[in-house]
């Protein structure tokens with residue numbers, strides 16, 4: 001049996017406490033896969049506490065002296081945000097629901113950053129009233145609304161401006177965010193960013209603290225991060241030159257990619273931190289600016305590798321000469337990424353005594369009524385895979401549970417945190433009754449409750 005190698009060891013897509021035997025996942029966090037399934041059923045999202053906290057600490061160390069803000073959108077669960085806060089990370093929230101979760105987790109409001117390209121007035125009010133540390137303004141309407149609310153509440157709200165630096169990072173279009181044709185932010189090349197600075201400085205309810213950008217997600221090209229940093233420092237210099245103001249903060253967003261398949265490239269965290277710091281320092285020297293305080297907002301690279309999902313195979317179907325399908329009891333409901341943008345994952349049989357043995361290409365099908373609901377296409381799985389077998393899917397901690405739906409009325413599965421031989425529920429599994437409870441039948445009067453049948 002081998003424990004999955006941790007950071008610095010041989011590449012692994014499994015969390016650091018995962019134990020594999022003959023290619024099969026037998027335990028994680030000191031808990032046997034079979035026991036997890038016996039207790040919580042499948043599908044089941046499992047989070048390895050050691051991997052999750054280890055990654056939070058690694059970020060904190062790599063950016064010591066600067067600030068690390070966990071991007072809650074990757075996995076917005078109260079327990080996870082509590083861990084982030086306990087490890088000294090701030091939390092970036094993308095709207096009112098995530099803000100409420102961060103407050104529920106008792107993240108200090110001053111360490112909360114609110115994002116969003118169309119924040120509503122109630123969301124902004126909740127954020128300003130809570131005293132969030134920063135609001136990242138995304139457009140002129142956003143600036144006007146935030147200013148009006150702050151003045152009405154008698155405060156000066158610290159803000160950053162989200163800038164679109166025109167950097168095309170090599171990633172999927174759906175998760176690239178900083179090219180010119182993006183819905184987010186003020187464009188640098190069109191001059192909008194400069195106008196946004198001018199406008200912000202003229203609004204008395206706002207305290208402009210710095211600039212923000214986010215080049216995209218699942219990015220492993222350090223040059224893209226460095227180029228964006230360089231361009232933003234150029235804008236900081238422009239602000240200084242035109243307004244005599246030296247803005248103290250530069251938030252370079254998140255986006256660092258992770259390994260989903262054994263051969264995927266992964267950038268060591270210290271290299272990423274060095275690349276950002278060097279790019280900023282170099283550009284500051286060029287512009288004769290003091291180095292601003294750096295902020296990063298990692299989501300995927302904290303939560304992603306800490307997660308795995310367990311499934312039960314329900315049906316194996318062979319189409320001779322075409323392909324073998326293994327249908328599992330989940331799919332695009334609890335993990336829409338493969339169907340949404342072709343994301344690829346690693347799979348392994350799970351459970352003791354289930355060594356992989358001879359394998360063949362197998363397509364892991366979800367149970368949702370969509371031909372495209374395929375979790376993995378032609379992945380190597382045992383030739384004798386059969387109904388009732390368990391499958392584990394690696395690196396599902398980010399953007400799976402957080403993007404889940406109840407499509408086809410399949411309730412969303414639980415999330416459990418494992419560590420030191422213990423498993424505890426962070427998110428309860430949903431029931432069909434809970435899904436149904438939001439429906440209001442036509443024969444039910446909303447005000448009077450259910451109408452008796454005649």
Ligand SMILES: Cc1ncc(COP(=O)(O)O)c(C=O)c1O
Pocket residue numbers: 071073074092115177214216217218253254255256297298299300301398
């Ligand atoms: C503004 C912002 N910050 C941080 C992130 C987190 O990115 P990732 O999970 O790739 O690190 C995102 C993701 O879309 C984002 O939009």
